[in-house]
Every structure is written in structure tokens, then in C-alpha cells.
Amino acid sequence: MKKKYVLIGTGGRAEFYYGAIVSDFQETCELVAFSDINQIRLDYANKLLQDKYGVAAINTYTADRFDEMIETEKPDIVIVTSVDRTHHRYIIRAMELGCDVITEKPMTIDAEKTQAIIDAIERTGQSVRVTFNYRYAPHNTKIRELIRDGVIGQVNSVHFEWALDTQHGGADYFRRWHRDKRNSGGLLVHKSTHHFDLVNFWLDTEPDVVYATGGLRFYGRENAEERGGVTDFYERAYGSDYAKEDPFAIDLEANDHLKSLYLDAEKEDGYHRDQSVFSDGISIEDTLGVNVTYKNKAILTYSLNAYLPWEGFQIAFNGTKGRIEVQVREQSYINSGGEKSDEGKLDEKTIRVLPMFGEPYEVEVEAKEGGHGGGDPDLLNDLFGVPAEDEFKRAASHIDGAVSILTGIAGNKSLATGQAVKVDELVDLKRK
Structure with a gap:
């Protein structure tokens, strides 16, 4: 039925x-x-x-x-x-x-x-x-398999650097409703929930203690004069001559889908999808560092920067039998309806294993069709089709959803207090 x-x-x-x-x-x-x-x-x-x-x-x-x-x-x-x-x-x-x-x-x-x-x-x-579509991306599933199979032994530490560029995930968050932390919880919650979930998934563990630091270092009106080339202030791109000279501006009229979805609809709710990334009203951070200790005693050092030349991540897993190094550079596009562009395309995914005693080698990952490296079709089938047996248990429950955001929520509390935060003290998950 x-x-x-x-x-x-x-x-x-x-x-x-x-x-x-x-x-x-x-x-x-x-x-x-x-x-x-x-x-x-x-x-x-x-x-x-x-x-x-x-x-x-x-x-x-x-x-x-x-x-x-x-x-x-x-x-x-x-x-x-x-x-x-x-x-x-x-x-x-x-x-x-x-x-x-x-x-x-x-x-x-x-x-x-x-x-x-x-x-x-x-x-x-x-x-x-x-x-969580990132779980389904083939390279992320392969990382889970390598760690599960003990290729580098027990993982004791992870260094995870996420880069957001000035077109898609970086600047675009500062044009949209996400710029108000009351709407999105900031990037530690809205964006990093993907990344914290991946670490939970990869290591098969949960966060214990979180400490975070960071702030608004690039975007926002207070930083505009330092950026170069942005000398005239404007609130939004539509109708602004200044925006035409700003490489950070988005032209809603130039994209029929974005125009229909946002520009034509704003007369009803007043939402501006094309706010200046150097205007007032930004309460989220663009430069973040987080330290996490997990319940299995592994530690994570994590950074997110929202204004870099490419988008994707670099990660290193350090284990008792070696190290795994991963680099994923993703193709950029304007989120929520924009078209992907081949200009300056960086679409590379490499997983390299460095055994403690042995020659380093690269791990092949099967390429698949679809978004997020071919992960989206598998996620959609899990949601709406007839799910296949999944040895990696990628389907995410409410517990997975809660544990992933609690790392970011703890990070936000740490940003506000300057103190480390015990995750279990934030929410009673009522596990059965």
C-alpha cells in the first residue's frame, strides 16, 4: 500500500x-x-x-x-x-x-x-x-568500512577541516535566513551537524565533552572595509548598483528558479534571499574551531571556515596501526536552486591509507551517479522506496539526529561561556 x-x-x-x-x-x-x-x-x-x-x-x-x-x-x-x-x-x-x-x-x-x-x-x-545524505556518499561509507575493519587499528584522534567557499556554502549562508542565529543555530548546528554526525558514524561513538572558539571574522559590516573592493554599503543586491560590482552578491533576477522561489514571493512574507554578506544583522560565526572528546576516548580537532577558495574537507584519522588521510573537493553551486558550473571545478575524492609498517596506498571508491557522490539516490530509496539491507546502518534515527546537533549546541554554549560543556547534561535522550 x-x-x-x-x-x-x-x-x-x-x-x-x-x-x-x-x-x-x-x-x-x-x-x-x-x-x-x-x-x-x-x-x-x-x-x-x-x-x-x-x-x-x-x-x-x-x-x-x-x-x-x-x-x-x-x-x-x-x-x-x-x-x-x-x-x-x-x-x-x-x-x-x-x-x-x-x-x-x-x-x-x-x-x-x-x-x-x-x-x-x-x-x-x-x-x-x-x-543525513553525507552518510550515503560512497567515500564516506568507505571510510566507515575501513575503520570498522580495523585497517588502522583503534582510532585515537581525528583532525577534520571543513572548507566552505565564497559561492555556495560560505557566502550563501550569510545572504539567507541562516545569518540570524535564532533561525539556524549558527553553522555549528546548521552545517556542522553533517560533519559531527559523520564522526559519530565513522567512529561508532558519541561526544562526551565539547569546547569551541570562534567568531565573525570575515563577513558582516564590521569587516567590510577590510575585504577590499567592497567600499559601498547596501542591504540587499536587488535594485542596488553597488551590488553589481560586488563578487559576493547574488542576482535573483538572473536565475528563473530563484526569482520565482524568492524574489516574486517576497511581497507576501518580506523575506530577502539576497542580503549583503557585509550588512548588519549577522549573528552567526564564519570562523570556528572545536575540540571534542568522545565516549570511546577518541579526540577530534575540527575547524570550519566559510570564505575559502574551494569547498570540501580534509581529514586525518590517527590509529594504533596507521593513519587514513582523506581529501574531498566538491563542485560549487549556489544553494537552493542554482545551477552547477564547470568553471573552476574541483571534484576530487582521495582516500589514502598509511600503515604503521608498510607502503601507503590509495583506496578505490566506486563512482556512482547522483548528488553527494552518488549518495542521494540511496538515501531517497531508504526514505521512499524499498530499503536494501545495509551493513553500515546509514539510516539516521532521532537519536542520531539529536546526538549530531548536541555537539554543535554544546559548541554554541561553549562559545558563549568560554567553558567546556558536558554533552550528556544538555538533554535526556530517554534511551530504551
């Missing part, structure tokens, strides 16, 4: 899910309704269904009619892709109304909201899945 789905939050990330349901998983799934705070965006999502996917429009409900949507459409599962600070609201209410939930990462943004979700799961008996 087909499962019925509704989706709340039809912004840039939503099409990843609803597009898959109506194209590749019609035999197992039925998409029955959209919800959003913005009716123009709802109408555009329906237009994409019709024009791009060739399927009929579905019912739409403004977000204040969420309960009505559930009661009318009677879905089995609610997909939550709204602004991060609202995830908990829809996750909890969906479960209270008898639905299971699939939520975009991060599950939520702070300890209080995490606890509320955990309590609701306990109270309702419903389930929550968190979509």
Missing part, C-alpha cells in the same frame, strides 16, 4: 524530496499536499509539479492551517523542510496528530527544542527520521 506524504516548507531544499516522490517513487508513495507560510511559494511548487514533473497539482495549506491539512489529508508521514527554528513545532505537532516524520537536518537548533522532540516521541510513540 502506498504511503501518503505531506510537506511543510516549500523553499529551496523541498524539491529534493517531493521531486523524488512524484518521479521515482510513485509505486510506493503519494504526495497529497504542500504547506508553507507563503502562498506564492506554494503555487510555484505546484507549478513545478505540473511543468517539470508532469503531475497534477496538489492541495496547498498555509502554515497556520497545518492541523487542518493533517486532519483533511490524513498523511502517514510529514516531511519537514521549513526554517530550522520551526522544525520542532511541526515535528511535534505531526506526531501528536498521529504521523511519523522525516525532517531535514538539523533536527532542531537548541537543547530545549531537542528535549521537546524527544519527549514527544516518548509520549506519542511515533518515529522521526533525519536525512
Whole structure:
């Protein structure tokens, strides 16, 4: 029997899910309704269904009619892709109304909201899945396999450097709603949840103590004069002559999808997708360092910088029998609907094993079609199709979702207090 789905939050990330349901998983799934705070965006999502996917429009409900949507459409599962600070609201209410939930990462943004979700799961008996597509990327699965199989023995320390560039993950977070920490929890929660989840997944452990440092060092009005070439201040790119000379600006009119999704819809909710990365109102950090001690005694040194020439990560695992070195450089694109560009493309993935006694060698990873190195199709099949047996157990539960964000939440608390934070003191996960 087909499962019925509704989706709340039809912004840039939503099409990843609803597009898959109506194209590749019609035999197992039925998409029955959209919800959003913005009716123009709802109408555009329906237009994409019709024009791009060739399927009929579905019912739409403004977000204040969420309960009505559930009661009318009677879905089995609610997909939550709204602004991060609202995830908990829809996750909890969906479960209270008898639905299971699939939520975009991060599950939520702070300890209080995490606890509320955990309590609701306990109270309702419903389930929550968190979509960690990085787990499914073939090179990340291969790292898990190498560590699981003891290729470098017991891993005692990890050095993990994540680079965000000035086009996609870096500058774009500072143009969008993510720039306000009240919306996103900052990059330690919104972005780094991927990375902290990977470490938990790779090492098969959980964080114990977290210490973080960092700040806003590149973006923001206070840093604009130091950047060079940005001498004139503007709030947003649309309608600004100054923005035409700013390499950090995004032109919404130049991309039909972004124009329809955001520029045409802003008259309804006032959201500006193209804010200047050097304007006021940025409360998230762009330069971060984190130290984590794990329950298996391994340690992590982690850094994230959001203004670098390339995007991806470098990581080293140091074990009792050797070392694994990984470099992944990803192709850049404008998030939430932009087109990928071949200009300056850096798309390389290398895994190198250095045995303590033996010759170093590179590990081959099978290339696959699809986003995130071929991981996205596997994730989508796990969510909407008939899941295959998975020896690596990549499907992420609410516990995985909570543990990943708790590293970032602890990091935010450490940034605020200057003290190390014990993760178990933040939330009661109510493990059975």
C-alpha cells in the first residue's frame, strides 16, 4: 500500500524530496499536499509539479492551517523542510496528530527544542527520521568500512577541516535566513551537524565533552572595509548598483528558479534571499574551531571556515596501526536552486591509507551517479522506496539526529561561556 506524504516548507531544499516522490517513487508513495507560510511559494511548487514533473497539482495549506491539512489529508508521514527554528513545532505537532516524520537536518537548533522532540516521541510513540545524505556518499561509507575493519587499528584522534567557499556554502549562508542565529543555530548546528554526525558514524561513538572558539571574522559590516573592493554599503543586491560590482552578491533576477522561489514571493512574507554578506544583522560565526572528546576516548580537532577558495574537507584519522588521510573537493553551486558550473571545478575524492609498517596506498571508491557522490539516490530509496539491507546502518534515527546537533549546541554554549560543556547534561535522550 502506498504511503501518503505531506510537506511543510516549500523553499529551496523541498524539491529534493517531493521531486523524488512524484518521479521515482510513485509505486510506493503519494504526495497529497504542500504547506508553507507563503502562498506564492506554494503555487510555484505546484507549478513545478505540473511543468517539470508532469503531475497534477496538489492541495496547498498555509502554515497556520497545518492541523487542518493533517486532519483533511490524513498523511502517514510529514516531511519537514521549513526554517530550522520551526522544525520542532511541526515535528511535534505531526506526531501528536498521529504521523511519523522525516525532517531535514538539523533536527532542531537548541537543547530545549531537542528535549521537546524527544519527549514527544516518548509520549506519542511515533518515529522521526533525519536525512543525513553525507552518510550515503560512497567515500564516506568507505571510510566507515575501513575503520570498522580495523585497517588502522583503534582510532585515537581525528583532525577534520571543513572548507566552505565564497559561492555556495560560505557566502550563501550569510545572504539567507541562516545569518540570524535564532533561525539556524549558527553553522555549528546548521552545517556542522553533517560533519559531527559523520564522526559519530565513522567512529561508532558519541561526544562526551565539547569546547569551541570562534567568531565573525570575515563577513558582516564590521569587516567590510577590510575585504577590499567592497567600499559601498547596501542591504540587499536587488535594485542596488553597488551590488553589481560586488563578487559576493547574488542576482535573483538572473536565475528563473530563484526569482520565482524568492524574489516574486517576497511581497507576501518580506523575506530577502539576497542580503549583503557585509550588512548588519549577522549573528552567526564564519570562523570556528572545536575540540571534542568522545565516549570511546577518541579526540577530534575540527575547524570550519566559510570564505575559502574551494569547498570540501580534509581529514586525518590517527590509529594504533596507521593513519587514513582523506581529501574531498566538491563542485560549487549556489544553494537552493542554482545551477552547477564547470568553471573552476574541483571534484576530487582521495582516500589514502598509511600503515604503521608498510607502503601507503590509495583506496578505490566506486563512482556512482547522483548528488553527494552518488549518495542521494540511496538515501531517497531508504526514505521512499524499498530499503536494501545495509551493513553500515546509514539510516539516521532521532537519536542520531539529536546526538549530531548536541555537539554543535554544546559548541554554541561553549562559545558563549568560554567553558567546556558536558554533552550528556544538555538533554535526556530517554534511551530504551
